[in-house]
Amino acid sequence: MTTEYKFNAWTGQDDNAINGNLQYKEITPKPWEEDDVDVKIIYSSICGSDVSGLSGHFGPVQPDRVAGHEIAGEVVRVGSQVKDLKVGDKVGIGAQCDACGECRWCGDHRENLCPKMTFTYGGHDYPRGKAKGTQTYGGFAKYWRGPAKFAVRVPDGLDLAEAAPLCCGGLTVYAPLARYGAGTKAKEVGVVGIGGLGHMAILIGTAMGANVTAISRGTAKEAQAKELGAKNYIATSNDLKKDFEKHARSLDLIICTINPSNLPVADYASLLSPDGTIVFVGVVPEPLAISSFQLIQGQIGVAGSLIGSPADLANLFELAAKKGVHPMIEKFNMDDINTAIQGARDGKPRYRYVLVNTDNGGKL
Structure with a gap:
């Protein structure tokens, strides 16, 4: 035909x-x-x-x-x-x-x-x-x-123009937010990186009812993160242990959207509350290093997430329409x-x- x-x-x-x-x-x-x-x-x-x-x-x-x-x-x-x-x-x-x-x-x-x-x-x-x-x-x-x-x-x-980036970037962060209960089981959600994926994670996590903490290098993006809906902001430097010290066990879920060649996951995992999970949607080429002792003692997890299903995308579209995700x-x-x-x-x-x-x- x-x-x-x-x-x-x-x-x-x-x-x-x-x-x-x-x-x-x-x-x-x-x-x-x-x-x-x-x-x-x-x-x-x-x-x-x-x-x-x-x-x-x-x-x-x-x-x-x-x-x-x-x-x-x-x-x-x-x-x-x-x-x-x-x-x-x-x-x-x-x-x-x-x-x-x-x-x-x-x-x-x-x-x-x-x-x-x-x-x-x-x-x-x-x-x-x-x-x-x-x-x-x-x-x-x-x-x-x-x-x-x-x-x-x-x-x-x-x-329709705003629906386009939700189809992959938005879906990639929505799927783990939904899977791990953002706004319900996971009230406190951290988002590492404020870029294409990260800014949508802030918007979507907020729309789901979570208190979102944006995590980004320096303070240049703090005002914008809060305009997007973030309640809190953690500015990082070359001393992550010091940066995260007063925020230990403050987050139920972390969505990591960045793509550095390596990432000290153990430092970021210190932010997790018991039963918390850090989920990678950005690709970090070098292997992640975290001790089983830290996982066991904190009762925490490290996971990855691959895009989302058509059903997930339908749910995201409905959320975006209802809550005004832009x-x-x-x-x-x-x-x-x-x-x-x-x-x-x-x-x-x-x-x-x-x-x-x-x-x-x-x-x-």
């Missing part, structure tokens, strides 16, 4: 793509399945993983890589097996675009933990159907095609993507660049 629209996209051809060398061209989407939808992309924000993926940090950039996994748009075509979406619905798509649908995790609506989980761009691992073995394409494009399960309806009242965004015309991607590479966003397809109805 042919469509009246073309799947044009800004593609990376090699590891030099990140330096403003994305090329606009037509791509061939995955073969159509009757559980698919086509989505007219209106907004697509730039996540740190897009920068890494277009820089070759996840392996060499293969020709025609289309990054982007914080997608918000409108459904324009619906397969016959799709029951929960219709043409005209507004949806968001995050970092996952498929799963096997048969394993225990898929059966438990935790598709993000499926061993055949498929990333929204840059993968060749569609686990099923006619698309098996074909490349996945992301949101730096005019249209997106994929299984409807991973296109989550955006509720009325949630700004990520800090700066818009760029999608035609200016090569300027925006270099700015993201250089760490300029405060805190999310959102690309806008004005010809698809996006508003700058």
Whole structure:
């Protein structure tokens, strides 16, 4: 079946793509399945993983890589097996675009933990159907095609441009906040790092009813952290033991969003109350060092968290609409993507660049 629209996209051809060398061209989407939808992309924000993926940090950039996994748009075509979406619905798509649908995790609506989980761009691992073995394409494009399960309806009242960064960055911090009971079991929540992920963790944790403590180097971001909703702020220096001494056992949950080459997790863990957990969503390349004695004596845990499921994203969208969660965004015309991607590479966003397809109805 042919469509009246073309799947044009800004593609990376090699590891030099990140330096403003994305090329606009037509791509061939995955073969159509009757559980698919086509989505007219209106907004697509730039996540740190897009920068890494277009820089070759996840392996060499293969020709025609289309990054982007914080997608918000409108459904324009619906397969016959799709029951929960219709043409005209507004949806968001995050970092996952498929799963096997048969394993225990898929059966438990935790598709993000499926061993055949498929990333929204840059993968060749569609686990099923006619698309098996074909490349996945992301949101730096005019249209997106994929299984409807991973296109989550955006509720009325949630700004579509602000929904885009919630699809990955927001979901990545929401999932552990929800899992560990932010605002209920975990009343006191710490957020390490105030950036793309960290600022959303403050917003979301506050919306969930937690008292949020922002933890960041120096005091430069203190005022902004409190504007975002943080009740407390811990400024760090080169002497973390001294910085944290008077805050010992003050936090029930810590979400660590930063990506330093190494991190003294034992110092941060001193902030945890008994039964508390520090959860890593930022990647720290060097192994973490903490003694079993500290874990046992404090009755604390160290954990990681991988994005979230479609059900998690639906819950986040509802929370954001109800509580007025507004990520800090700066818009760029999608035609200016090569300027925006270099700015993201250089760490300029405060805190999310959102690309806008004005010809698809996006508003700058």
